[in-house]
Amino acid sequence: MEEEPMAEKQPVEEEEAPAEERLELAFQRGFLAGRRVAQLPWEDLEQTLSNTKDSSLLLAVLQKTVLHPLCLKYPPSVKYRRHFLSELIRKHECTTDEPLDELYEALGDVLNAAASTHCYKSYILPSGDAVTIRENVAIISQGTTGLVTWDAGLYLAEWALEHPFVFTNRRILELGSGIGLTGITVCKTCRPRAYTFSDHHQCVLEELSENIRLNGLFVQCEHYSLAGEKCRDREAELAKLQGPSITVAELDWNSVTEEELAKFQADVIIAADVVYDPDLTRSLVAVLQKLPACTNDGNPTEIYIASTSRNPDTYSHFQRVLEQVGIRWEDLPELRKNFLPYDQNAKISILKLLL
Structure with a gap:
């Protein structure tokens, strides 16, 4: 029997969490579930970055998405991860911060990954547990x-x-x-x-x-x-x-x-x-x-x-x-x-x- 997918335990009521944490979790749920990249909360991310002038939020988003244990073990498609990271890098390039090596390293790993006819989508439940589904790319x-x-x-x-x-x-x-x-x-x-x-x-x-x-x-x-x-x-x-x-x-x-x-x-x-x-x-x-x-x-x-x-x-x-x-x-x-x-x-x- 396969080991049950890992997921970070999340509080059911996220409304009480700080705004940046809610934004990170929104990216996490959407990314792991393979939601269309364009539908992820990019405008909220841009607004927060313009207010904070701090790229640590981008690293937090990276950790909760591409570098999340569920993604590492049960990854979305190569095409999806490449598109997501490219967009994340574009958002960072709009700031005045120095380039983040972690973003480019993650993109390099994805560019070198072999494409597959299958991918995984992981759905974080209100309890914090996850349901992970392997499905066809087509x-x-x-x-x-x-x-x-x-x-x-x-x-x-x-x-x-x-x-x-x-x-x-x-x-x-x-x-x-x-x-x-x-x-x-x-x-x-x-x-x-x-x-x-x-x-x-x-x-x-x-x-x-x-x-x-x-x-x-x-x-x-x-x-x-x-x-x-x-x-x-x-x-x-x-x-x-x-x-x-x-x-x-x-x-x-x-x-x-x-x-x-x-x-x-x-x-x-x-x-x-x-x-x-x-x-x-x-x-x-x-x-x-x-x-x-x-x-x-x-x-x-x-x-x-x-x-x-x-x-x-x-x-x-x-x-x-x-x-x-x-x-x-x-x-x-x-x-x-x-x-x-x-x-x-x-x-x-x-x-x-x-x-």
Whole structure:
């Protein structure tokens, strides 16, 4: 099992920290998560540098980003680090201070580094712990978009951080888990009893399993099309020893049966960024129709679907198909914070479905 990623413990309420420290932490969270370089708080940095006339802030930013232990062990892409350091050097060159050898040494190391088809993104949670995800540099690779993290997955993960009671001590089934950001966040922070990650693409399943292990979690069952009895037999034991019972399941939406879905015994079903193609939408709704309306305890099954509305017609089509098959839905309120780095300008929403 991989060693769990290291992270500096951060206070939950950073508003009380000095302004420079808040700025350093903003760079740290954004950089480690691979947020677009242009979206990092450069204007605030320029303003602070013009007021202080002290380049020590630049060194502090460097230490919390490119030289941070998480970056050294699980680095963002070479291209991303090169772009970031070039911009940091430009900001320093606007000051009257002497050149900082540390900045140029860091850039030299990156320029000499070999590029890879993979990179890492690390998301610092409010607790100070981190979720680190290995993903592909290319948005589309090996015939799938499932090897990168999308905004709705970040949004759903942050919603889970605000509503941990939805998941605590319950069995969760995630549809279209991709490479695992949402589910790993839930497993590390919300204490579910059991969690089933599911997807259909073989490469996605392999990367998903590696990311689960990368974050110090234990995969009890791997690549099962059904939730095996031997997984459920150890749920209580695993909950006491090392967290939830975790299954990675291959799930084909076009062929899965009601009986197979019932065997997962899920109390809560979630999915993120699965509404982007009309053909896929019909397959998704067909799966939703096959889900048990009630849990084994007799409570209604809870279903939450997070979506980025890139094409309003596609999203409206999803809602119409739900209505046609008699699945009711309600929009959940927007999040109060933007701790994880999803695009605040994107139109992201979560529907709670009522079977």
